[in-house]
Amino acid sequence: MKILTAAQTRALDQATIQEQGITSAQLMERAASAFVEWLSHQFDSNEAGEILLLCGPGNNGGDGLAAARLLHQAGYAVRVALLPAEKQSADWQHNRQQLPAAVPVAEMEAEKLPEIASGTLVVDALFGTGLSRPLEGLAAAVVRHLNKAQARVVAIDLPSGLFAEAPQPADSAVVRAQHTVSFGLPKLAFLLPQNADFVGAWHVEDIGLSKRFINETATPWHYTDAAAVAGALPPRPKFSHKGTFGHALLLAGSRGKMGAAVLAAGACLRGGVGLLTAHVPGCGYDIFQISQPEAMCLPDPQVAYLSKLPKLDAYQAVGIGPGLGQAEATYTVLRKLLKNAAKSTEKRPTPLPLVIDADALNLLGSHRALLKLLPENTILTPHPKEFERLTEPARDDYHRLELLRDFATAHRCLVVLKGAYTCLATPTGELHFNSTGNAGMATGGSGDVLTGVLLALRAHAQLPAFEAVRLSVYAHGRAGDLAAVHTGQAGLVAGDIVRHIGPALAEVQAQI
Numbered sequence: 208m209k210i211l212t213a214a215q216t217r218a219l220d221q222a223t224i225q226e227q228g229i230t231s232a233q234l235m236e237r238a239a240s241a242f243v244e245w246l247s248h249q250f251d252s253n254e255a256g257e258i259l260l261l262c263g264p265g266n267n268g269g270d271g272l273a274a275a276r277l278l279h280q281a282g283y284a285v286r287v288a289l290l291p292a293e294k295q296s297a298d299w300q301h302n303r304q305q306l307p308a309a310v311p312v313a314e315m316e317a318e319k320l321p322e323i324a325s326g327t328l329v330v331d332a333l334f335g336t337g338l339s340r341p342l343e344g345l346a347a348a349v350v351r352h353l354n355k356a357q358a359r360v361v362a363i364d365l366p367s368g369l370f371a372e373a374p375q376p377a378d379s380a381v382v383r384a385q386h387t388v389s390f391g392l393p394k395l396a397f398l399l400p401q402n403a404d405f406v407g408a409w410h411v412e413d414i415g416l417s418k419r420f421i422n423e424t425a426t427p428w429h430y431t432d433a434a435a436v437a438g439a440l441p442p443r444p445k446f447s448h449k450g451t452f453g454h455a456l457l458l459a460g461s462r463g464k465m466g467a468a469v470l471a472a473g474a475c476l477r478g479g480v481g482l483l484t485a486h487v488p489g490c491g492y493d494i495f496q497i498s499q500p501e502a503m504c505l506p507d508p509q510v511a512y513l514s515k516l517p518k519l520d521a522y523q524a525v526g527i528g529p530g531l532g533q534a535e536a537t538y539t540v541l542r543k544l545l546k547n548a549a550k551s552t553e554k555r556p557t558p559l560p561l562v563i564d565a566d567a568l569n570l571l572g573s574h575r576a577l578l579k580l581l582p583e584n585t586i587l588t589p590h591p592k593e594f595e596r597l598t599e600p601a602r603d604d605y606h607r608l609e610l611l612r613d614f615a616t617a618h619r620c621l622v623v624l625k626g627a628y629t630c631l632a633t634p635t636g637e638l639h640f641n642s643t644g645n646a647g648m649a650t651g652g653s654g655d656v657l658t659g660v661l662l663a664l665r666a667h668a669q670l671p672a673f674e675a676v677r678l679s680v681y682a683h684g685r686a687g688d689l690a691a692v693h694t695g696q697a698g699l700v701a702g703d704i705v706r707h708i709g710p711a712l713a714e715v716q717a718q719i
């Protein structure tokens with residue numbers, strides 16, 4: 208699914224209007240009906256009580272006025288409070304005229320803000336994507352008044368005061384909604400942690416916007432939903448053998464952190480790799496062999512950490528990082544790996560695919576000269592703190608996305624910035640936000656599991672780098688979602704994710 212800019216969203220509305228031969232008022236009617244349908248599924252008229260709709264002067268306010276009429280017709284008790292303005296949009300005026308006289312309407316004033324009793328259901332239709340500057344004056348006062356009330360707040364399209372794709376100045380007045388109901392496609396603002404308290408749970412309703420326009424429009428942001436990865440995993444041919452699905456090498460573990468190596472290996476095996484060899488420090492040999500009998504194991508001469516790089520000729524992909532530690536000798540292993548992976552051989556004309564995670568990322572951060580050695584299409588999987596060590600502290604979540612895109616394009620890498628909506632940046636500067644996963648995965652070892660899945664799918668001969676990464680991130684989150692059905696979020700541990708990778712991949716396997 209694509210995520211459009213605010214300007215592209217306006218153009219999409221226009222294209223829909225022209226293509227379908229409808230008026231903008233008819234499109235607004237669709238949006239308002241979709242909103243009212245969502246609301247009526249959520250709250251019946253008893254649960255809702257008297258609904259207060261706060262309406263601004265633009266089309267967002269127009270949506271609110273149309274919704275007030277439809278709710279009234281559906282038997283809900285509603286009242287409307289209007290934000291005074293010099294000028295209202297044409298569709299606002301149309302919907303103001305259509306509002307039945309039985310619906311009470313008041314104009315807000317600084318001294319007469321609407322009464323909002325505790326528990327009131329409030330629809331925020333003050334401003335949407337047309338917001339051009341932070342709220343001030345009466346609009347800001349209304350928003351602050353609403354935020355102080357103990358109301359249940361549902362925002363139409365966007366919480367008022369929030370920009371759809373840019374940061375707010377600190378202390379701006381922004382509605383804190385429990386739900387945001389938007390139309391057609393999600394907005395960038397919904398995906399960033401800094402906006403979570405404003406947006407609440409978000410929902411996107413279909414209003415029949417032009418599919419042609421969406422298909423033809425190149426957007427900076429994408430949302431990886433089930434449709435984006437449907438059929439992405441090739442079926443396993445009848446006569447396949449273990450050599451068909453690649454041989455992966457995992458460099459992981461140090462004293463006290465062998466669990467990370469075991470989890471990553473388990474995930475790699477469940478990710479469908481043909482063969483897996485793990486190179487682990489001496490202290491991890493028994494641990495690894497006993498807990499992962501399906502994998503082969505090469506013990507390092509050093510007991511507590513890795514000091515040697517095995518020969519790479521046999522492998523189709525290498526993962527490095529989980530539980531690795533940051534010993535000086537291990538830094539040397541990483542440097543050698545980067546150099547050797549970049550060399551082309553007769554059997555392998557392109558660089559050896561690499562997945563770099565955890566302490567291997569921290570080593571890159573503390574020895575930035577290594578960044579120059581990263582082979583093209585290397586996969587890096589930092590969480591925000593690890594990413595900061597590779598770059599610089601971000602001013603806010605939007606700035607972090609800029610840093611992410613710049614890093615991926617400068618180093619021609621695939622960077623997986625982990626979080627609730629994990630964001631994959633490609634070497635060409637696209638950003639793909641993942642839709643799966645849950646807060647139960649905020650538990651030690653979840654990231655090691657992702658490294659294992661990435662390693663398996665990167666060793667897969669038929670998956671190009673981008674498809675392998677997008678699918679891995681999606682399947683990892685989906686495995687977490689499937690696991691949480693059994694464990695609940697609090698009870699979820701990383702091993703539960705490993706056990707559900709198989710079912711998650713089965714869902715996206717192509718049927719032929």
Ligand SMILES: NC(=O)C1=CN([C@@H]2O[C@H](COP(=O)(O)OP(=O)(O)OC[C@H]3O[C@@H](n4cnc5c(N)ncnc54)[C@H](O)[C@@H]3O)[C@@H](O)[C@H]2O)[C@@H](O)CC1
Nearest residue numbers: 220235238265266267334335336337338339340341342364
């Ligand atoms: N046909 C369409 O264009 C559709 C639009 N839709 C709705 O229309 C919304 C966008 O409508 P608009 O473009 O009219 O924008 P808004 O309704 O968000 O607000 C625009 C109005 O607010 C004023 N304004 C902007 N920033 C302000 C500020 N800080 N303080 C005070 N006034 C400010 C502008 O001058 C303008 O009058 C969407 O969010 C969505 O809710 C939906 O009805 C779907 C169809």
Ligand SMILES: Nc1ncnc2c1ncn2[C@@H]1O[C@H](COP(=O)(O)OP(=O)(O)O)[C@@H](O)[C@H]1O
Nearest residue numbers: 625626627644645646648649651652653654655
């Ligand atoms: N709130 C959340 N919602 C969805 N996924 C999450 C959430 N918190 C963490 N995750 C996922 O869990 C993984 C955590 O990785 P990481 O931070 O490296 O943990 P660790 O180092 O303990 O393995 C990432 O893939 C991340 O996307």
Ligand SMILES: [K+]
Nearest residue numbers: 331334365367
């Ligand atoms: K709004």
